Amino acid sequence: MRERDDTPYFIIERDGGSGVAPFLIGALLGAGVALLYAPRSGEETQADIKARATRFRDAAEERFRDAQAQVEERLEQAREELMERVEAVRDAVESGKVTAHEARAELEEKIERSKAAYRAGVDAAHDVAVEGEDAS
Numbered sequence: 001m002r003e004r005d006d007t008p009y010f011i012i013e014r015d016g017g018s019g020v021a022p023f024l025i026g027a028l029l030g031a032g033v034a035l036l037y038a039p040r041s042g043e044e045t046q047a048d049i050k051a052r053a054t055r056f057r058d059a060a061e062e063r064f065r066d067a068q069a070q071v072e073e074r075l076e077q078a079r080e081e082l083m084e085r086v087e088a089v090r091d092a093v094e095s096g097k098v099t100a101h102e103a104r105a106e107l108e109e110k111i112e113r114s115k116a117a118y119r120a121g122v123d124a125a126h127d128v129a130v131e132g133e134d135a136s
Helices: 020-037 042-135
Strands: none
Touching: none
16 A cells, blocks of 8 residues: 655765865854854853852842832931921921910910009099099
């Protein structure tokens, strides 16, 4: 039932002796690629891993320092804003105390004047009443 033979076969063509140059060029290119992708020795691989780990650690430390500086800066800004607000509240409280003392002093003065006017009115009414009794 087989019509063809499944055995692999190669075809070689000859074309005037130009087959050597492409072979050499291919061999040289293959050797160059092999050198580029050849595995390194264990020491070289360890050194490369160590260098990459060091670069990664340095980058992580730098990012951590940057983040820490940003957090510290934000905390300082928040602290300054809080101190400004505390100072504003202190000023408002002090101003309120001064105003309250001034209002109290003014009120006490008005009360004293009212008392004096009341006494003067009572005394005047008493004097009128006494004169009216004397006249009768």
